Amino acid sequence: MRLIFHGPPGVGKGTQAGRISLAENLSHISSGDLLRTAVDAKTEIGLKAKEYIENGLLVPDELIVNIVADKINSAECDKGFILDGFPRNLSQARVLDSTLEKVERKLDRVFSFTASEEVIITRISGRRLCKSCGAHYHEIFSPPLKENVCDKCDAKLFQRKDDYPETIKVRLKVYKEQTEALIDYYNKKGILIEVDCNGDKKEIQENILTGLRSMSEEKRDLE
Ligand code: AMP
Numbered sequence: 724m725r726l727i728f729h730g731p732p733g734v735g736k737g738t739q740a741g742r743i744s745l746a747e748n749l750s751h752i753s754s755g756d757l758l759r760t761a762v763d764a765k766t767e768i769g770l771k772a773k774e775y776i777e778n779g780l781l782v783p784d785e786l787i788v789n790i791v792a793d794k795i796n797s798a799e800c801d802k803g804f805i806l807d808g809f810p811r812n813l814s815q816a817r818v819l820d821s822t823l824e825k826v827e828r829k830l831d832r833v834f835s836f837t838a839s840e841e842v843i844i845t846r847i848s849g850r851r852l853c854k855s856c857g858a859h860y861h862e863i864f865s866p867p868l869k870e871n872v873c874d875k876c877d878a879k880l881f882q883r884k885d886d887y888p889e890t891i892k893v894r895l896k897v898y899k900e901q902t903e904a905l906i907d908y909y910n911k912k913g914i915l916i917e918v919d920c921n922g923d924k925k926e927i928q929e930n931i932l933t934g935l936r937s938m939s940e941e942k943r944d945l946e
Pocket residue numbers: 732754755756758775776777779780781782783784787807808809810811815885894
C-alpha cells in the first residue's frame with residue numbers, strides 16, 4: 724500500500740500515520756521529521772531549512788523533494804509507505820508522480836483529514852515534546868504527571884517554535900494557499916478518501932481502517 728495522509732497542520736495526520744504504519748507494517752515518511760532531523764544535525768539542508776520551519780513557511784522544494792524521493796526508492800519502502808506532510812504543493816505532487824512512475828508504482832489512496840480551525844488550534848498550541856527521549860504530550864489531552872517535565876526521563880519539555888500561536892496562523896494560511904489544492908488534484912485521480920478528524924484518536928483510526936478495508940475489497944473484486 725502506498726498512501727498519503729493529507730491535511731492541515733495539527734489535524735492529527737502524524738499521530739494516525741504512526742499508528743496505521745505500525746498496524747499495517749508500512750514505512751512512515753514524515754517530511755517534517757526528516758527536516759527537523761536535518762536541522763538538529765546542522766546539515767547543509769538543515770541550516771537552510773531552519774528559518775522557514777520556525778516561521779511556519781514551506782521550505783523550498785529543492786530542500787525536500789530529493790530526500791523524500793530517496794526514501795521512497797529505498798528498500799525500507801518496498802513493503803509500502805505512508806507519506807505524512809508530503810506533498811505540500813502541486814509541484815511536489817508532480818515530482819512524486821514521476822518518482823513513482825519511474826519504478827512503475829502508483830499511489831493507492833490519499834486520505835484527506837479535516838477538522839475545524841478551533842480543534843486544530845487547540846491541538847497544536849497544547850503540544851509539548853521531550854527532546855531527550857522523543858515523548859509527546861499535550862497540555863490538555865495527555866499532560867505529563869509533573870508540569871513541563873517528561874514522565875519517562877525527567878527532562879524539561881519544550882514547545883516547537885512553529886507551534887506558537889502566531890506561527891500556527893501563518894501555517895494555516897500557507898496550507899490554504901499552497902496545500903489545500905491537492906484535495907482537488909487527488910480527487911480528480913479518483914483516489915481521495917475524506918476523514919473527519921474532529922473526534923478522538925481511536926474513532927479517527929477506525930475511520931481510516933474502514934477506508935483501507937474498502938480499498939482492499941475493491942482490489943479483490945478487480946482481481
Ligand atoms: P510538519 O511537521 O509536517 O508540520 O512540518 C513542519 C514544517 O516543516 C513545515 O511547516 C514546513 O516548514 C516544513 N515542511 C515539512 N514538509 C514540507 C514539505 N513537503 N514541503 C515544504 N516544507 C515542508
